[in-house]
Amino acid sequence: MHVDGMQFHNVGELRPAESGDGRLIQRVPEAVRTGLNEGAQSRMRHPAGVELRFVPEDGETVELTLSVEPGGSAETGTVRVFWGPIQGYDEFEIGPEPTTVEVSMPEKLTRLTESATEDLAFDPQVCRVCLPGEHRGGYTVYHGADGERRPPAEDELPDRRYLAYGTSITEGEAVLGEHLTYVSQTARRLDADLINLGSCGTAYCDEAMADHIAQRDDWDVASLSLSVNMVGTFSAETFRERAEHFVDTVAAANPDKPVACITIFRNSLDVVEGEDEAGECERFREELREVVAESPHDNVHLLEGPELLPAIDGLTTDLVHPGDGAMTTMAERLAAELDPLLADR
Structure with missing residues (x-):
């Protein structure tokens, strides 16, 4: 799914959040979710394996605003950032109030040699914002994004x-x-x-x-x-x-x-x-x-x-x-x- 110049990976649908602000992320379309058993209907709104993916344009910083909708014993979740297959140092805690996180490509990654990247399944310029998968937490709500970006191209992702x-x-x-x-x-x-x-x-x-x-x-x-x-x-x-x-x-x-x-x-x-x-x-x-x-x-x-x-x-x-x-x-x-x-x- 492509929304706002990004790929919403492992996402079946965005739904209006209960708070009325932002869109709730779920892993399957609503028509599928409502056909599942009651517990599974809730689980499909937990963002296990969900990533917001994009390539920043011209070294731009990209801002994403996210929150956690109450629904579990944990009120916060950890957002982790990868660049293609490379694990970043950036980690962000999000909670019930919308939080804006900023990501920009580390300078050293812009100078990788072609031989170092040619056999990688993911291109390192693809930013992968991995949403909180904590099982006891609530659902994740997307509130919007700023900064020049584009969705990953097909040849920048695994085949x-x-x-x-x-x-x-x-x-x-x-x-x-x-x-x-x-x-x-x-x-x-x-x-x-x-x-x-x-x-x-x-x-x-x-x-x-x-x-x-x-x-x-x-x-x-x-x-x-x-x-x-x-x-x-x-x-x-x-x-x-x-x-x-x-x-x-x-x-x-x-x-x-x-x-x-x-x-x-x-x-x-x-x-x-x-x-x-x-x-x-x-x-x-x-x-x-x-x-x-x-x-x-x-x-x-x-x-x-x-x-x-x-x-x-x-x-x-x-x-x-x-x-x-x-x-x-x-x-x-x-x-x-x-x-x-x-x-x-």
Whole structure:
């Protein structure tokens, strides 16, 4: 989406903010959002993986005015700035009152040699303003921009796109920065642009989300992490039905694109005595294995979550959510699985 001379990456729609000032950023169009379960409707307004991208003209300073709409336990969020693949030192805290942040390209980056940049997926002159992905925060509101700028050109961005659907682990809870999620790190290893559709606590394989992913034409490979959120909320039989419909819908509409289904990652249900006496977590994994094995679509692939996250090393203390170290392990292993699938296209 291009608005105000910028690319709003991973944004499906801008909506009027409840305060009446500014536009609320959400990751899917409103018609899709309202078709999701109630919790997922809220999650799609959290800007996980959302970036405002532009190229400043002639060394101009660009100003962006942003705020956080109350809605979570944290009232502020951290905006981080990257220049293409290069991490900047600029970090800005935004809160309920509109805050104007200023960004300008570091002088040293203007003198990079051609040999240093020719193989980069992102051109370093592309400013990537990464919005707060903190899961306990509110929604982000865009109030406007000043300064000469243009949207990135197609050849200044990665030519691959990786779409990820899943739980809070995909959306990115517990990491110290949005760029450290396993899906963001996987995208970087694949030289791909990330489309993050993670849905904290609410990845229920909704039909509306399946239809949305199936109809999008802006991705080359997808991973579907299905879904620890459904354990204890749905029966294994219902999970099987919903997962089968979800996978079939996405794969059938995109027969030339790899669709990697990931079984539930290793978590407390696997390693803490008395947490999963009925073995439901493993049963859900087995149901997904069968869905993939019985799929009529050649582009559907199975990846085992416990193999992507082989130990509890690097998890946070809830033994569910990966910390930074575990996210890196997952990304290394997932990228190694997805890269050959992309090469086969």
